[in-house]
Amino acid sequence: MPESTDFDAIIIGSGQGGNPLAGALSNKGKRTAVIERAEVGGTCVNTGCTPTKTMVASAEVAYLARRGNDYGVHTGEISVDMAIVRERKRNIVKQWREGSENGLKRAQLVELIRGQASFVGPKQINVRLNEGGERTLTANWIFLNTGLSTSKPPLTGLDTVPWLDNASIMELDTVPQHLIVLGGGYVGLEFAQMFQRFGSRVTVIQRDHQLLPAEDTDVADEITKFLCEDGMEILLNASAESVSSSGKAITLTVQQDGATKIIEGSHLLIATGRHPNTADLNLPAAGITTDKHGFIPTNDKLETTVPGIYVIGDVKGGPAFTHISYDDFRIHRDNLLEGRSASIANRVIPYCVFLDPQLGRVGLNEKEAAQQGKKVRIARIPMTSVARAVETDRSRGFMKALVDPETDQILGAAILAEEGGEIMAMIQIAMMGKLKYTVLREGDFAHPTLSESLNTLFSNFQPD
């Protein structure tokens, strides 16, 4: 396509919603520019879901190999070659990244422009090109899909030590001797378990009173229990104050319950949260204001306060997941290209934390139900009651579901189990179809699958 300055649509950031939207716009005859300053595919493909889950798979093999004796299978000494783990990860990332790039190239009316975008006015964008030079583009529709970046906590001395983030930790070619993980959220815990399984000693420092603060306490406690059983050190209510390094050692000074603790490790991962990529967009030139954290507020149709400027994905705040960014694409496609009236109001949010056992979550949890003053019945079973989990010797965790006592509708679930994400999705489908819990209780599922445990789960309500 010849270089143009006037487009029908500009998408800033080639994230999980922006790329499919570019294709859909092109299919409807809209000339579209996608501006990306780094790698096509955004966080998920390059430094998020794809590489982490690829490496989680390597870590699971290391774990099971070490547990061979439990199954009567004797193995030799187990060692992990991080260079090969990394190569496998790089190859899979490359495959998905090239797939995303090819998708954009195939779309006839899409131009991929590599550079840093910022607003000049509500309909005008400046691009500082990666190859040098600048371009100014205009469009009636502008979509912001710029995602999040690792936040740096205010920790004295952090700039003086070699710390890792979610991208650089996956480029290590040796197993850290002692990994300190600052932050007990999704990023921190997935890497903590992964590296423990690769052979690192791991210490997690979490400011909150529990891991994964948004989850119910029984869920967080169970996760803490199995991680500690496997040898992880977890400091809760612990706040790091300063850090320094000498030689190969990194030393963290931590306050916990009024006491000062010194933690010394070989590597430090910062996983204390992520902030929106909005500071360099020059949003005031478009008349857009952010909230105090830098997120871009939208209405339920993902429209900003400025007509013609829309948001996709993590940068709007709220649940930051790939499938949510993709669903944001569907909202814009439906509203702008198909004449429908789609909205994110009442969108059910599923997600999965890729620990082992996985945490699959959908809908309300007990904390949220209490905040909303909603009465619920709670069904719960330990995974030790599930035949399949006992047979595979993967029986850590439990399943929990919340049911509306008046309508018998399922309101939410937390499945902390082997393949917890897949079991959660079955419950999600029941919720989408508005099935009463009794349908799952009475459903005839194949034996011995994990799904048949839904019979047992929905027969085991806690006393009211």
Ligand SMILES: Cc1cc2nc3c(=O)[nH]c(=O)nc-3n(C[C@H](O)[C@H](O)[C@H](O)COP(=O)(O)OP(=O)(O)OC[C@H]3O[C@@H](n4cnc5c(N)ncnc54)[C@H](O)[C@@H]3O)c2cc1C
């Ligand atoms: C370690 C990790 C693991 C994760 N695992 C999962 C998981 O298992 N499942 C899940 O659902 N989610 C996971 N996530 C979250 C998931 O990656 C994001 O929610 C998802 O990528 C959606 O992001 P997005 O579409 O909003 O934007 P992103 O994918 O972040 O893309 C934004 C793009 O915008 C570009 N950009 C930013 N500013 C500009 C600018 N001014 N000009 C040009 N380009 C710009 C960036 O370079 C980037 O490529 C994980 C995240 C991390 C960090």
Ligand SMILES: NC(=O)c1ccc[n+]([C@@H]2O[C@H](COP(=O)([O-])OP(=O)(O)OC[C@H]3O[C@@H](n4cnc5c(N)ncnc54)[C@H](O)[C@@H]3O)[C@@H](O)[C@H]2O)c1
């Ligand atoms: N499996 C998945 O879907 C997946 C995996 C990884 C990331 N993600 C997405 O990425 C987002 C960011 O994840 P994250 O883990 O970086 O952020 P997070 O906000 O989920 O967790 C950060 C944690 O760090 C703790 N913390 C903050 N400051 C601290 C300090 N100074 N000292 C000690 N602890 C501190 C917080 O209490 C919190 O628990 C998530 O919201 C999630 O949507 C999803």
